Amino acid sequence: xxxxxxxxxxxNFVVVPGLAYGSQLALGALGxxxxxxxxxxSNFAHGDTMAFGAMVTILITWLFQSMGISAGPLPxxxxxxxxxxxxxxxxxxxxxxxxxxFYRAQKAKPVIFVMVSLGVMFMMNGIVRxxxxxxxxxxxxxxxxxIKARTFKQMTxxxxxxxxxxxxxxxxxxxxxxxxxxxxxxxxxxTGKSMRAYSDNEDLALLSGIxxxxxxxxxxxxxxALATIAGVLYGLDKSFKPFTYFQLLLPIFASAIVGGLGNPxxxxxxxxxxxxxxxxxxxxxxxxxxxxxxxxxAPDGLVQxxxxxxxxxxxxxxxxxxxxxxxTGLFKGKAV
Amino acid sequence: xxxxxxxxxxxxxxxxxxxxxGMTDFLFFSGSWNSALVILNMGLxxxxxxxxxxxxxxxxxLFNVGIMGFTALGGLAVVLVSTPVIPAAWSxxxxxxxxxxxxxxxxxxxxxxxxxFLPAGKLRTAVLLAVLIVGFxxxxxxxxxxxxxxxAINPALQGNIGGLGLPVLLAWPAGGLLAAGAAWLIxxxxxxxxxxxxxxxxxxxxxxxxxxxxxxxxxxRGVKNVVGLPRPLPYEVDLQNDPGFVERAAGFGLDxxxxxxxxxxxxxxxxxTAVLLALLWMAQMALKSPWGRxxxxxxxxxxxxxxxxxxxxxxxxxxxxxxxxxxxxAGAMMTTLDSQMTPGTYNPLRFTFLIWVMVIVGGSGNNFxxxxxxxxxxxxxxxxxPMGILLMELVTSGxxxxxxxxxxxxxxxxxxxxxxxxxxxxxxxxxxxxxxxxEK
Numbered sequence: 001x002x003x004x005x006x007x008x009x010x011x012n013f014v015v016v017p018g019l020a021y022g023s024q025l026a027l028g029a030l031g032x033x034x035x036x037x038x039x040x041x042s043n044f045a046h047g048d049t050m051a052f053g054a055m056v057t058i059l060i061t062w063l064f065q066s067m068g069i070s071a072g073p074l075p076x077x078x079x080x081x082x083x084x085x086x087x088x089x090x091x092x093x094x095x096x097x098x099x100x101x102f103y104r105a106q107k108a109k110p111v112i113f114v115m116v117s118l119g120v121m122f123m124m125n126g127i128v129r130x131x132x133x134x135x136x137x138x139x140x141x142x143x144x145x146x147i148k149a150r151t152f153k154q155m156t157x158x159x160x161x162x163x164x165x166x167x168x169x170x171x172x173x174x175x176x177x178x179x180x181x182x183x184x185x186x187x188x189x190x191t192g193k194s195m196r197a198y199s200d201n202e203d204l205a206l207l208s209g210i211x212x213x214x215x216x217x218x219x220x221x222x223x224x225a226l227a228t229i230a231g232v233l234y235g236l237d238k239s240f241k242p243f244t245y246f247q248l249l250l251p252i253f254a255s256a257i258v259g260g261l262g263n264p265x266x267x268x269x270x271x272x273x274x275x276x277x278x279x280x281x282x283x284x285x286x287x288x289x290x291x292x293x294x295x296x297x298a299p300d301g302l303v304q305x306x307x308x309x310x311x312x313x314x315x316x317x318x319x320x321x322x323x324x325x326x327x328t329g330l331f332k333g334k335a336v
Numbered sequence: 337x338x339x340x341x342x343x344x345x346x347x348x349x350x351x352x353x354x355x356x357x358g359m360t361d362f363l364f365f366s367g368s369w370n371s372a373l374v375i376l377n378m379g380l381x382x383x384x385x386x387x388x389x390x391x392x393x394x395x396x397x398l399f400n401v402g403i404m405g406f407t408a409l410g411g412l413a414v415v416l417v418s419t420p421v422i423p424a425a426w427s428x429x430x431x432x433x434x435x436x437x438x439x440x441x442x443x444x445x446x447x448x449x450x451x452x453f454l455p456a457g458k459l460r461t462a463v464l465l466a467v468l469i470v471g472f473x474x475x476x477x478x479x480x481x482x483x484x485x486x487x488a489i490n491p492a493l494q495g496n497i498g499g500l501g502l503p504v505l506l507a508w509p510a511g512g513l514l515a516a517g518a519a520w521l522i523x524x525x526x527x528x529x530x531x532x533x534x535x536x537x538x539x540x541x542x543x544x545x546x547x548x549x550x551x552x553x554x555x556x557r558g559v560k561n562v563v564g565l566p567r568p569l570p571y572e573v574d575l576q577n578d579p580g581f582v583e584r585a586a587g588f589g590l591d592x593x594x595x596x597x598x599x600x601x602x603x604x605x606x607x608x609t610a611v612l613l614a615l616l617w618m619a620q621m622a623l624k625s626p627w628g629r630x631x632x633x634x635x636x637x638x639x640x641x642x643x644x645x646x647x648x649x650x651x652x653x654x655x656x657x658x659x660x661x662x663x664x665x666a667g668a669m670m671t672t673l674d675s676q677m678t679p680g681t682y683n684p685l686r687f688t689f690l691i692w693v694m695v696i697v698g699g700s701g702n703n704f705x706x707x708x709x710x711x712x713x714x715x716x717x718x719x720x721x722p723m724g725i726l727l728m729e730l731v732t733s734g735x736x737x738x739x740x741x742x743x744x745x746x747x748x749x750x751x752x753x754x755x756x757x758x759x760x761x762x763x764x765x766x767x768x769x770x771x772x773x774x775e776k
Contacts, residue, residue, distance in 0.1 A: 041532065042532040042535065042536065044401075044535075099762060099766075102766060109531075110530075110531060110532060111397065111399050111531045111532070111535075112765070114399060114531075114532055114535055115399070115692070115696070115761075115765065116762065116765055118401075118689060118692060118761065119758045119759075119761035119762040119765065120758065120762070121689075121758070122685070122689060122693075122754050122755070122757050122758025122761060123754070123755050123758030123759060123762070124758075125685065125754050125758070126751055126752065126753070126754035126755025126756070126757075126758060127755060129748070129751040129754065130748045130751045130752070130755065131748075133747075133748065133751075134751070246684070246685075247543070249539070250536075250539060250540050250543055253536045253539075254536075254540075257533070257536065305472075307551060309547055309550065309551045310544070310547055310551070312540065312543045312544060312547060313544045313547065315540070316537075316540035316541070316543070316544055319536070319537070319540060320525050320526075320537065320540075323525055323526060323529060323533060323537065324525055327529050327530075327533070
């Protein structure tokens with residue numbers, strides 16, 4: 001039995017990746033949930049908005065790299081991020097103006113909006129593949145690790161190493177900053193308050209003189225920024241491939257629904273719930289258990305509940321359980 | 337020009353396009369009858385899928401984005417029904433696999449029973465968790481060794497439990513049944529909630545079905561694919577070796593190779609047309625029946641229909657299962673046509689969202705519209721690529737030879753497909769939301 005090593009192994013393989021992935025999902029789910037709260041539909045184009053934002057950022061990153069601009073130990077992509085956000089905001093406002101506004105004026109049913117977002121998803125997907133191609137792109141540069149496994153072993157004298165990638169650290173820190181700013185904006189500023197009012201009760205908000213088009217515009221800007229940040233962080237941490245971003249849609253929706261659609265706090269909680277369930281259920285626990293349990297109890301197999309190929313099944317199963325027992329989500333979301 | 341005239345002309349237009357594809361190689365046409373028949377066959381299958389989706393969306397307003405999953409289940413049915421029996425697989429582990437699956441199903445059923453019949457409280461949660469955890473480990477304990485032994489049998493060719501060795505045509509209804517079963521499970525959980533939830537749930541189940549097909553090698557060999565599935569029609573090679581056939585082909589002045597390929601493809605086209613017509617007839621009769629009127633009444637105003645004593649959730653479940661079953665049949669037909677099962681090729685953009693474009697463009701709520709949309713959009717899906725390349729060649733013709741931009745543009749032309757399909761969907765939704773052949 002060696003609890004310290006068990007703890008380190010657990011942190012290395014479960015907690016750190018879970019935190020990073022959870023932050024990425026939470027940022028994505030925040031975007032979905034904001035659109036749901038204000039515009040009242042599930043935006044199927046969100047994954048591809050993330051891909052678009054990440055793509056713009058990658059292109060600017062390459063430009064910066066060719067010009068010799070770098071952020072020292074940090075990835076150059078962080079410098080390019082603001083430009084990516086601007087580009088995505090432009091695209092989001094353009095789609096809203098050309099596509100969604102028409103249906104808003106018509107007061108179309110939510111399901112029509114969902115279908116329209118499907119068309120938008122198709123087009124964005126096409127644009128991204130057209131510009132950068134369907135392949136894998138790696139664009140992380142700078143220092144790779146905050147702590148290397150070997151350094152950690154030497155420092156502590158433990159058998160197990162703990163490696164924290166720079167991208168994981170950046171992901172968590174960025175997510176904390178973004179969420180703090182977002183909540184400050186929603187709770188303290190005039191625009192943020194008008195957004196919440198509009199989300200709670202549209203008619204009442206209109207009566208009190210809130211301009212709906214302005215609210216919608218700000219929502220799209222925030223959502224575009226969130227999507228770009230989430231997309232870039234995910235791309236830095238893993239790699240950028242347009243199809244993966246489409247597949248992220250499922251865990252992101254699961255996070256938003258588990259937390260309660262339309263509820264920003266719920267989206268964050270949901271993101272971490274989904275991420276940690278995925279990581280813990282698909283992780284082979286043999287190592288941790290070998291350290292943590294007395295030798296007589298040590299397991300023979302890998303102790304992996306599900307193979308990693310089924311990580312989507314995990315988010316899906318959680319989604320189904322929540323839909324069955326608490327369709328409004330854990331944090332009281334909007335109507336069923 | 338009357339409405340009927342216009343609609344007939346639309347169908348004639350699709351027919352002319354396919355005939356042109358066979359006759360001329362002008363612009364984006366290929367001038368090969370084989371290629372024309374390939375487009376026709378997949379067009380017919382797409383039309384059947386479009387009817388399935390139209391039943392769900394057009395009749396009842398249900399939004400299913402898991403068509404890919406139901407299609408793939410149809411493909412799985414072909415493998416399970418028509419491939420030869422592998423006795424060794426059954427004696428070594430097949431029975432245990434079935435037992436394990438029954439065990440897993442029993443666990444889930446008992447969990448459902450517990451939540452239904454025990455009063456809510458700590459006791460229920462504890463019992464529920466215990467049943468689930470014990471059930472899962474028992475399931476894995478039976479399942480894992482059995483899978484190992486099945487996959488060990490002749491892994492280069494088989495390594496799966498094989499099929500039932502039945503005629504492949506039986507796989508078509510079997511595919512429908514498999515898809516219907518999956519649809520029932522999904523519908524039971526997600527129907528009766530917000531309309532978007534069904535969309536998200538179906539999106540998820542489709543991904544999971546594909547993941548299962550890719551990874552469960554004992555079932556359908558996963559990404560190693562099952563090739564050489566039995567066919568309802570003779571093989572081209574056999575035809576070419578048949579003197580009678582060669583003679584008849586010569587009588588038409590045809591080369592035996594060309595004649596045999598066309599014979600097989602035309603045979604499929606006839607079979608698919610028969611299925612399509614049968615399903616179309618059934619869908620039309622259903623639409624005109626009191627049941628169809630009730631469905632549309634529910635779609636247009638759920639509250640009113642409920643007040644009239646209709647059980648909206650049950651009717652939704654019913655129609656969701658029916659529509660998915662049709663997609664399953666189409667999926668089985670497609671796998672039969674390819675005579676191989678390749679889980680890696682199932683792509684949601686192609687198998688789910690493209691079908692949606694077909695239904696919307698054709699005219700949601702109208703079965704003929706769905707058929708037209710299926711054929712028309714399939715033709716364009718195939719032809720957008722050569723059209724895109726033509727367009728790009730035109731655009732880049734002024735650019736310097738060998739410039740990076742020109743190379744990139746030409747190379748990316750194939751990605752025009754998704755963009756064009758999205759654009760078509762958005763344009764139709766905006767300017768002609770009732771589609772080419774609107775609902776009456």
